[in-house]
């Protein structure tokens with residue numbers, strides 16, 4: 389048994405002597421009540437950490453997987469709802485010129501419409517990456533239908549067929565753009581963007597453009613404010629144009645940083661050097 393001074397006996401009483409008798413290792417690491425408390429605390433922390441690790445291993449991972457599955461299902465519902473809204477708009481646009489039935493362009497537009505309906509109908513039950521491919525295919529078909537619709541309208545009015553142009557950036561369901569306007573996203577630099585005639589007139593008179601609002605995990609917001617959620621939805625509308633056009637047009641917005649990678653994946657194209665440089669700068 390270690391020697392205990394009279395001062396120790398005076399300060400701590402005979403309990404300290406008992407501790408030394410039962411726990412000789414206390415001599416090596418200290419004899420004060422604070423040291424014992426410290427070691428008990430450390431032991432409790434170690435037990436806590438070990439328990440947390442065990443929970444993570446045996447319960448946390450399934451909980452994480454359940455949350456991921458729940459988020460994915462919610463994402464599919466949001467995307468399917470968005471596509472259904474797009475299709476309602478397209479349906480109304482096509483139905484509005486039903487008098488032109490027989491037009492090759494209008495018939496082609498309805499064919500694209502049917503394809504888009506088929507793709508949209510599969511989104512809610514699709515699994516994995518096929519969801520994103522369905523979304524791209526759906527909005528690509530909607531854009532093709534809109535282009536055919538524009539051709540049918542021109543045909544009906546006796547005008548020459550319009551050139552193929554990108555959709556209105558503010559809302560691709562507005563149809564092919566007819567002009568460019570200068571627009572600066574919040575906290576970003578102005579740039580020329582393709583827009584429909586209605587939005588061009590609104591901006592010319594100082595009115596805000598009719599930006600497409602969509603459902604997100606944070607509520608209803610402009611589609612470009614949803615980070616990566618609507619990248620594939622947007623890329624489908626811009627099929628047939630420069631794969632990185634949307635990345636350039638929406639640079640500086642929340643979706644902007646997600647578009648180069650998504651476009652490279654969807655179009656199997658390398659990200660252009662200037663966009664790579666912008667990423668490094670933004671990092």
Ligand SMILES: [Zn+2]
Pocket residue numbers: 556557558559562583584585586587598
């Ligand atoms: Zn527009």
